[in-house]
Amino acid sequence: MDFLAEQLPIVVQQLIAGLAYGCIYGLVALGYNFIWNAVGIVNLAQGDFVMVGGYLYAASFVPVVASWLGPGSAGSSFWTALLLTAVGMVLVGMVSQRIVYYPLRASHPRTIMISTMALSIFLKNFAIVAWGTYPVATSGLFGQKWFRFDLFGLGTVTVLYQYVFILVFTAILLVVQSAFFSRTRLGRSMRAVAQDQLAASLMGINTPLIIAITFAYASILAGVAGVLLAPIFLVSQAMGSIGLKAYTASIVGGFGNVIGALVGGLLVGSIEVLSASYVSSVYKDAIVFVVLIAFLLLRPQGLFGKKVIGSL
Amino acid sequence: MALLEVSNVTMQFGGLTAIDNLSTRVEKGEIHAVIGPNGAGKTTLINVLTGVYPATSGSVSFEGVRIDGLRPYERVKLGMARTFQNLRVFPSLSVRENVTVSQFCRTTSGVVANTLRTRAVVREEARVRDRVDEALNFVGLADKAGWPSKSLPYGQQRLLEIARAMATEPKLLLLDEPGAGMTLQETQGLGVLIKRIRDRGITVLLIDHKMRLIMTVSDVVTVVNFGKKIAEDTPAAVQKDPEVVRAYLGARGLRT
Amino acid sequence: MRRLMMALVTIMVIFSLSAYGADNPIRIGGLAALTGGASMQGQQAREGALMAMEDLNAAGGVLGREVQVFMEDSQGVATAAVNAFRKLMDDRKVCAVIGDHQSTAVLAFKPIAIQNGIPVLATGSAMAVTEDANPWIFRVREYDSLAATALVNAAIKEGYKKIGIFHNTDQFGVGGRDNVIAAMKAVGMAPVATAGHNTGDKDFTAQLLSFRRAGADAIIVFTHNEEQALICRQFDQLLPGVAYFGSMSLSQTSTIQMAQGAAEGKYSATPYTLTNMDARVQEFAARYRAKYGHDPELFSVLYYDAVMMVAEAVKMGNSDAPLSVRDNLHKIKDFPGVSGLNYTFNAIGEAVNEIFIVKIEGGQPKAAFKIQG
The missing domain is CATH 3.40.50.2300 (Response regulator)
Structure with a gap:
C-alpha cells in the first residue's frame, strides 16, 4: 500500500505526459484516416507534415511575428504564428496532393503510396535546405514552465504546462471538428466523399476539390501537432518519425475510424511512457511496435474498425 | 430539340465492345425506358451518360450542349441525376444528410461565407432544409429522416436514392434498375412514383428488367442487345416487333 | 543508337x-x-x-x-x-x-x-x-575513454560520490557507459544507477526519476546534441540539486542554445572551447x-x-x-x-591527448580545468 501511495503521483505524472503525446499521435492519426477514407491510401509523408508544421511555426513564423508585434507579445504571437502555420499547411497539403496524388489517382494505391514515400524523402531534405540542420528550439505559450499540484497528499505531481495545454487544445479541436463534420456543408460533403467517392461525384459534389481539401485538412492536423510539440521537442528532421507512432495509433484504433484514431493515440502514448518507466526505457519503442505487429496479426481491424486492411 | 441526344456512342473496354454505335433521343417530359438482357450494356450506357466513363467515340448532348468532356458532378449541375443498380447511399450519413449533401450542388455561398454564417447563408440553409423535406416527403421517408441510412430496409434505401437524386433538382433522372429486389407491391408503388416524377416535369430515363413496370409507365422503349440498339418504339409496338421477339426475347415471348 | x-x-x-x-x-x-x-x-x-x-x-x-x-x-x-x-x-x-x-x-x-x-x-x-x-x-x-575518465575525475574532484550514468543506447553511448564504469572502477567506485535512452527520444522523465530513486548526487550523460539538450531541460525540474556532467555534445554552442538556459551550471568535457583565449x-x-x-x-x-x-x-x-x-x-x-591543440600522432594514431572540463556559465562553456590523458 505504501508502495502504491508512493508510486501514484509518479504514475499520474507520467500518465499526463503519455496522454499528451497520445493526443498528438491522435491528431496525426486522424490525418492518416481522413486521407485513407477519401482515397484509400496511407499517406507516408504524414509524419513529415508534422515536421514541416513545426519548422514553419518555430523557424519561420514565430521569429517574424514576434518582430512585428514587438516584445511582450508571447501570447498573441503564438496564436498568430499558429494561424499562419495552419494557412501554410493548407498550401503544403494542396500542393502535395496535386503533385503526389492527383496525377496518379487512377493508379494502384501501392503506386500512390510509393509516391507519398518520395514526398516524405523530399520533405526531409527540403527541410535541411530551407531551415538548415540545426534543431530549432522554441518556447510556445508556456516555455519550460512546470505545473505542480498535490495529489491527495500523496506527493507532488510535476508536469509541463505544455502537456496540459495539449490536452485542452486537442479536446477543443475535436469538438470543433465534430461540429464541422456534422454541421457544415463542406464537412458533410467531405464525409460523403469519404464514404463513396463515385456516388458523391454523381450527386453533384466536386470530388477532386473535396479530396484536395481533405489533404489540406490532414496536413493542418499534422501541422498543429508540430506546433504543439515544438516547445517540448526540438524541431528537427527527426520529428517526422512521429508518423510511425501515429500510424500505430491508427492501426490500434482501427484504420479509418475517427474515434479509433484518438483512442489509439492515447493508448500508444500511455503504453510508451509507462513501458519506459516500468519495463525498459530502451525498449519502449520496440514495445510500441510489438503492439503494432500484434494488432496487424491478431486484430487488423483495430479496436473500432471494420476489416479494411487489404494490401499495404 | 431533344433533352438528351446520344449520337453514335461506342464504349470499349479492352477488346470488349459494351456499347456499339448507339444513338437515341430522349424527349423532354417523357418516360423513356431502356431494356435488354443482362450484359446488354444498359448500365454502361448510364455510366457513359453520367460521365463515369468517357465514351470511346460518339457524342452526348444535353439541352443541345455537348457534355462529353464534363466530369460527373458538372453534369449533375446541368441537371442530370441518377440512382444506382447496386445501392450506393452514404451508409454512415443519416437519411436526411444523404439528401442534404445532394442539395449542396444547388447552393451558391462560398466556404468563407459559410463559416461566418452570413444572413445569405442562413437564408440559403433554410431553403436547403425545405428542399430536403420536400424530397423526403415526396418518396415517403420523412418519418425516417434521422435514421442512419444503412439501417433502412432495402426497398427504402432505393427510395432514398431517388430522394437524393431529386434533391439535386434534375431535369433528367436516370434510374438504374430501381425495381431490383423490390416486392410486387413495392414495384407497383415505384411505378406510381415514377409517374409522379414525370408529372413534376422531370424527364425519366429508366432501365429495368421488370417488364410489367416498363410496359405500364414508359412512353418510349429502346431495346438493346450486345450493345446495339435493335428497336425503339412505344411499348405496345416494341412488344410486337418480330426482331425484338426473336433476337432478344427468344421463343418464350414477352412476360407481361 | x-x-x-x-x-x-x-x-x-x-x-x-x-x-x-x-x-x-x-x-x-x-x-x-x-x-x-x-x-x-x-x-x-x-x-x-x-x-x-x-x-x-x-x-x-x-x-x-x-x-x-x-x-x-x-x-x-x-x-x-x-x-x-x-x-x-x-x-x-x-x-x-x-x-x-x-x-x-x-x-x-x-x-x-x-x-x-x-x-x-x-x-x-x-x-x-x-x-x-x-x-x-x-x-x-x-577518444571516449579520455572523455569518460575526465568526467569521472571532475565529478570526484567536485566532491560527488553517488554517480549515475545516463547513456544513449547506440555504439557511442554504450561505449561511453563502459568507459565511465571502467574509470570509476579504477578509483574503486561503481555507479549507483545506469539508464539508457534511444536516439530521437523526447521524454526522459522515467529514467531521470530512476536516478532520484537511486539517490544519485551526480549523473554523467553520454549522448548526442539533441537528446543532451532535452535531458538538460527536464533534468532541473526532476533532479534539483543533482550535478550534471555531459559528454562533449553539451559543450557545443548549438546544444547550449537548444537547451534554452537549462545547460547553466552543468559540466562537459571537450578538447575545444571558445573560451580558450589562445x-x-x-x-x-x-x-x-x-x-x-x-x-x-x-x-x-x-x-x-x-x-x-x-x-x-x-x-x-x-x-x-x-x-x-x-x-x-x-x-x-x-x-x-x-x-x-598541438597535434602529434602517437603509436596508435591518436592526436588528441588532453581535454578541458568546462562549466556552462552565461551560455558559454567556461574552461574549468584541463585533464591530460
Missing part, C-alpha cells in the same frame, strides 16, 4: 572534367553526415573543411598546386559511408580521407581503407577506431563567424585542422601519394591547430 552515343559523350565529358579539368590538384576527401539525423555536426564539419581548402588556396596552394576538398555524405549510416568512401577513393582519387565523425561509419569503411592504402583521419571517438594500431588509421578527436582559437573563430554567421564547433575546427595536417604531410613528403602522406603524418610534431 543516338541515345547510346549521347550516353557515351556524356560519360566522356564527365571523365574529362574529373580527371583533366583541373590542373592536377591535390585531392583530399571528407566524409560527414550532411543529411539525416546527425547532419548538424556534418554541416559543421563541411564548413570547417571547405574553409581550410580556401585558406590553403588563398596562400597559393600546396606544392604550387590547387587543393580540392571533396565532401561526401555518409548520412550517418554505415552502408552509405562505405559507398561514399569508395566514391572518394575510386572516382575522386583522393590522397587521404577525413572523417567520419560517427564511429559506426568509420568502422564500416576502415577495412577498405587499409586494404587500398588510403590514410584516414577519423573524427569518431569510439575506442575501436584505433585500438588495432593500424598505420593507415589516425584520429583527430578525443590567439589561434580566437582568430579562427572570428574569421569563421564572419564567413558563416555562427560560431565554429568542435567538428568545424577538427576538420579544418585535419585538412591542414594532410596538406602539411604532402608538403613534407613533396608528394600526394597516399603512402607518402601516411608516413609524413606520422612524422608531424606539435602541429598547431585552430582548436588550440
Whole structure:
C-alpha cells in the first residue's frame, strides 16, 4: 500500500505526459484516416507534415511575428504564428496532393503510396535546405514552465504546462471538428466523399476539390501537432518519425475510424511512457511496435474498425 | 430539340465492345425506358451518360450542349441525376444528410461565407432544409429522416436514392434498375412514383428488367442487345416487333 | 543508337572534367553526415573543411598546386559511408580521407581503407577506431575513454560520490557507459544507477526519476546534441540539486542554445572551447563567424585542422601519394591547430591527448580545468 501511495503521483505524472503525446499521435492519426477514407491510401509523408508544421511555426513564423508585434507579445504571437502555420499547411497539403496524388489517382494505391514515400524523402531534405540542420528550439505559450499540484497528499505531481495545454487544445479541436463534420456543408460533403467517392461525384459534389481539401485538412492536423510539440521537442528532421507512432495509433484504433484514431493515440502514448518507466526505457519503442505487429496479426481491424486492411 | 441526344456512342473496354454505335433521343417530359438482357450494356450506357466513363467515340448532348468532356458532378449541375443498380447511399450519413449533401450542388455561398454564417447563408440553409423535406416527403421517408441510412430496409434505401437524386433538382433522372429486389407491391408503388416524377416535369430515363413496370409507365422503349440498339418504339409496338421477339426475347415471348 | 552515343559523350565529358579539368590538384576527401539525423555536426564539419581548402588556396596552394576538398555524405549510416568512401577513393582519387565523425561509419569503411592504402583521419571517438594500431588509421578527436575518465575525475574532484550514468543506447553511448564504469572502477567506485535512452527520444522523465530513486548526487550523460539538450531541460525540474556532467555534445554552442538556459551550471568535457583565449582559437573563430554567421564547433575546427595536417604531410613528403602522406603524418610534431591543440600522432594514431572540463556559465562553456590523458 505504501508502495502504491508512493508510486501514484509518479504514475499520474507520467500518465499526463503519455496522454499528451497520445493526443498528438491522435491528431496525426486522424490525418492518416481522413486521407485513407477519401482515397484509400496511407499517406507516408504524414509524419513529415508534422515536421514541416513545426519548422514553419518555430523557424519561420514565430521569429517574424514576434518582430512585428514587438516584445511582450508571447501570447498573441503564438496564436498568430499558429494561424499562419495552419494557412501554410493548407498550401503544403494542396500542393502535395496535386503533385503526389492527383496525377496518379487512377493508379494502384501501392503506386500512390510509393509516391507519398518520395514526398516524405523530399520533405526531409527540403527541410535541411530551407531551415538548415540545426534543431530549432522554441518556447510556445508556456516555455519550460512546470505545473505542480498535490495529489491527495500523496506527493507532488510535476508536469509541463505544455502537456496540459495539449490536452485542452486537442479536446477543443475535436469538438470543433465534430461540429464541422456534422454541421457544415463542406464537412458533410467531405464525409460523403469519404464514404463513396463515385456516388458523391454523381450527386453533384466536386470530388477532386473535396479530396484536395481533405489533404489540406490532414496536413493542418499534422501541422498543429508540430506546433504543439515544438516547445517540448526540438524541431528537427527527426520529428517526422512521429508518423510511425501515429500510424500505430491508427492501426490500434482501427484504420479509418475517427474515434479509433484518438483512442489509439492515447493508448500508444500511455503504453510508451509507462513501458519506459516500468519495463525498459530502451525498449519502449520496440514495445510500441510489438503492439503494432500484434494488432496487424491478431486484430487488423483495430479496436473500432471494420476489416479494411487489404494490401499495404 | 431533344433533352438528351446520344449520337453514335461506342464504349470499349479492352477488346470488349459494351456499347456499339448507339444513338437515341430522349424527349423532354417523357418516360423513356431502356431494356435488354443482362450484359446488354444498359448500365454502361448510364455510366457513359453520367460521365463515369468517357465514351470511346460518339457524342452526348444535353439541352443541345455537348457534355462529353464534363466530369460527373458538372453534369449533375446541368441537371442530370441518377440512382444506382447496386445501392450506393452514404451508409454512415443519416437519411436526411444523404439528401442534404445532394442539395449542396444547388447552393451558391462560398466556404468563407459559410463559416461566418452570413444572413445569405442562413437564408440559403433554410431553403436547403425545405428542399430536403420536400424530397423526403415526396418518396415517403420523412418519418425516417434521422435514421442512419444503412439501417433502412432495402426497398427504402432505393427510395432514398431517388430522394437524393431529386434533391439535386434534375431535369433528367436516370434510374438504374430501381425495381431490383423490390416486392410486387413495392414495384407497383415505384411505378406510381415514377409517374409522379414525370408529372413534376422531370424527364425519366429508366432501365429495368421488370417488364410489367416498363410496359405500364414508359412512353418510349429502346431495346438493346450486345450493345446495339435493335428497336425503339412505344411499348405496345416494341412488344410486337418480330426482331425484338426473336433476337432478344427468344421463343418464350414477352412476360407481361 | 543516338541515345547510346549521347550516353557515351556524356560519360566522356564527365571523365574529362574529373580527371583533366583541373590542373592536377591535390585531392583530399571528407566524409560527414550532411543529411539525416546527425547532419548538424556534418554541416559543421563541411564548413570547417571547405574553409581550410580556401585558406590553403588563398596562400597559393600546396606544392604550387590547387587543393580540392571533396565532401561526401555518409548520412550517418554505415552502408552509405562505405559507398561514399569508395566514391572518394575510386572516382575522386583522393590522397587521404577525413572523417567520419560517427564511429559506426568509420568502422564500416576502415577495412577498405587499409586494404587500398588510403590514410584516414577519423573524427569518431569510439575506442575501436584505433585500438588495432593500424598505420593507415589516425584520429583527430578525443577518444571516449579520455572523455569518460575526465568526467569521472571532475565529478570526484567536485566532491560527488553517488554517480549515475545516463547513456544513449547506440555504439557511442554504450561505449561511453563502459568507459565511465571502467574509470570509476579504477578509483574503486561503481555507479549507483545506469539508464539508457534511444536516439530521437523526447521524454526522459522515467529514467531521470530512476536516478532520484537511486539517490544519485551526480549523473554523467553520454549522448548526442539533441537528446543532451532535452535531458538538460527536464533534468532541473526532476533532479534539483543533482550535478550534471555531459559528454562533449553539451559543450557545443548549438546544444547550449537548444537547451534554452537549462545547460547553466552543468559540466562537459571537450578538447575545444571558445573560451580558450589562445590567439589561434580566437582568430579562427572570428574569421569563421564572419564567413558563416555562427560560431565554429568542435567538428568545424577538427576538420579544418585535419585538412591542414594532410596538406602539411604532402608538403613534407613533396608528394600526394597516399603512402607518402601516411608516413609524413606520422612524422608531424606539435602541429598547431585552430582548436588550440598541438597535434602529434602517437603509436596508435591518436592526436588528441588532453581535454578541458568546462562549466556552462552565461551560455558559454567556461574552461574549468584541463585533464591530460
